[in-house]
Amino acid sequence: MNRIFRTFFIFLLLLTTRNAVAVTVDTSPVKPVYDVNQTLVDDLDSLLNLASTSGTAPQQETDSLQQLFERAPLAQTELSNLLNNISQESHTHILMPEIKSYQRAQQKIERKFNGDASFITDIARATLVADDVETLMRSYDALAETTEVVQVKNRFADPKASGYRDLNLLVKLPQTKMIVEVQLHLSKIAEIKSGxxxxxxxxxxxxxxxxxxxxxxxxxxxxxxxxxxxxxxxxxxxxxxxxxxxxxxxxxxxxxxxxxxxxx
CATH class of the missing domain: 1.10.287 (Helix Hairpins)
Structure with a gap:
């Protein structure tokens, strides 16, 4: 009986020792485990974490609609030149509409801004359309480097009830000092909106x-x-x-x- 017990004890001791040695000797590298839900994509994560601004709405330097329209053609040209440079570097597509009409601007000021023209910020405006999130974020970074971003509406992080998403920006141009509107779109979403x-x-x-x-x-x-x-x-x-x-x-x-x- 004692002999059987000793044999069993020695067997357990050898088994434990072998496992310990195996753990000590095994130096093969451990492959990292990537959880799709936790390992975030840099550009996508940056876009979704871009906070919408809150607080008082941005205002132009003047509350004279006449002065704003006198400055608007120069601002539209400045915006066009600026976005052309960004578009060439990021391979985005520019949509540059005409300046908002004086009549429509006046109606918007009366209806939405209680007659204060300093709050109208889309007399000059433009759109950049990107084919992917990486390109869209490069465009945003370039715009933030060359202008002063004064308002962000991030509808990618907080989409409309319809599911529509975009990045709506108000930027202050460095030369004319006019606040203008720039929308950053993804092409497939923009196609759905217009179609x-x-x-x-x-x-x-x-x-x-x-x-x-x-x-x-x-x-x-x-x-x-x-x-x-x-x-x-x-x-x-x-x-x-x-x-x-x-x-x-x-x-x-x-x-x-x-x-x-x-x-x-």
Whole structure:
């Protein structure tokens, strides 16, 4: 009996020793584990963490609409030149509309700003359209370096109810000192806004106009139609945004693999 006990004890001792040696000798490198939900893509994370500004709305240096319109052509030219440089470096597409009309500006000032023209900031405006998040963030960084960003509305982090996303900026130009509006878009989302989303908007407007013409409230069927139309827009926007998230993750993976290969 004692012999059996001693044999069993020696066997346990040898087994424990072998495991300890194995742990000590094993020096092979441990591969890092990347959790997709925790390992954040640099540009995408930077975009989503870009905080929208709050507080008092920015104001022009003058409350004279006449003076603002005298300065507007120079500001539009300055903005165009500035964005052309950014576009060439970041390979984005520029949309440069005409200066807002005096009549529309005056209407907006009366309706929204209680007659104070210093609050109107979109007399001169422009849009940059990027094909991916990385390019959009490069454009934002370049804009922040060459102008004073005075307001940020980050609809990528806080999208509209429709699912629409963009980066809406107010920037103060360095030469004319005028505040202008710059929108940063992603191409697929911009295409939905000008295409299917615009069609949805027109259909909803038509449904509501019919009810107004007949001096009645919307029927349950009409309300259901509007809900379905808005849901279809939301799905399109969500699908487009999801494609950019996947694109950013793929770019991050390719860069990370390339860095690992160079390091090896």
């Amino acid at each position: 299917p989303e615009h069609q949805v908007y027109e259909q909803i407007q038509h449904i509501e106009a019919v009810a107004q013409t007949q001096h009645r409230a919307l029927t349950d069927l009409e309300l259901m139609q509007i809900v379905k139309l808005r849901q279809s827009s939301h799905k399109l926007y969500h699908k487009a945004w999801l494609s950019y998230k996947r694109q950013s993750l793929a770019q991050f993976d390719n860069t990370h693999i390339g860095d690992q290969t160079q390091a090896a």
